[in-house]
Every structure is written in structure tokens, then in C-alpha cells.
Amino acid sequence: MNDQSSSAIRLTFAYEDDSIDLISQQPVDMIVPPSDPIEDLAASGFRVVLKNGNGETLYRRVMRNPIPFDREVFSDERAQSISRMPVERPKGVFTIVVPNVTDAQAVSLYSSRVSPETLPRSLRVLKTFELTRFLESKR
Numbered sequence: 001m002n003d004q005s006s007s008a009i010r011l012t013f014a015y016e017d018d019s020i021d022l023i024s025q026q027p028v029d030m031i032v033p034p035s036d037p038i039e040d041l042a043a044s045g046f047r048v049v050l051k052n053g054n055g056e057t058l059y060r061r062v063m064r065n066p067i068p069f070d071r072e073v074f075s076d077e078r079a080q081s082i083s084r085m086p087v088e089r090p091k092g093v094f095t096i097v098v099p100n101v102t103d104a105q106a107v108s109l110y111s112s113r114v115s116p117e118t119l120p121r122s123l124r125v126l127k128t129f130e131l132t133r134f135l136e137s138k139r
Helices: 132-136
Strands: 007-016 019-029 046-052 057-063 070-074 082-086 091-099 104-111 124-130
Touching: 019 124, 046 091, 057 091, 091 104
Parallel strands: none
Antiparallel strands: 007 019, 007 091, 046 057, 046 104, 070 082, 104 124
């Protein structure tokens, strides 16, 4: 697969608590960040993975977790100006751009941290979304 492509898909996800939904798929003409090594199976972090119909990985990108589990809080006290506080009910929207690969059938989101209460642990699939419908209409 070509490391840089000008044919891409912007995937928009909405999340609330532990629920994630793919709410939009848009074709875009832009350079896609290159794939991280397919063979690298690091046990922690956040990543997006494109797979074909046989379950083979076509593209993999390790990135900062787009779902914040804590936020910076500023104090009025000089002794402690900034601290981190857990987000009780994570809610928001994020986008990820992936290459529009003809063989791609699904995109999976992986994370080693799945809620504000949990510490990072071994990587697990948060959710997998089918892309077949969109990719069949590739420009």
C-alpha cells in the first residue's frame, strides 16, 4: 500500500460514556499520515486499524487517545496552580483520516484505556465499523 495517498476518508465518531458511533464518512482529497508498522503489536495506547475482508491489516496508525479521561483544572491557590481531574462522563466528537483503500472492509478502534476509572492495560478493540458501503462508491 502506498504510504501517502491523496484519496482519503474522514471518519467522524461520536462518543458518550463507553459508547462510540461512526456518525459520518466523507471522501476527502488530502495526504494521509503514513501507516505505522503493521507488525508492531505494542500492548498499550490508542490506534486505528483498517482491515480487509480476510481480517488482514492494511493500515495502522498509533495516535493520542481522542477520548479524554481527565482534564486540566486551574486552581485559585498559588501552591497548586494546575491539576488533573477525571472526566466523569466523557462525551464528544472526533475525526480520524484514513486512506481510501479499495480492499478495506472495516475500521477498528483499539485502546488500552477504556474508561476514566481504569488504568491503562493491554490493548483491546473498542469497536469495529464496516466500511464496505462507503468504499463501494469510491470516486
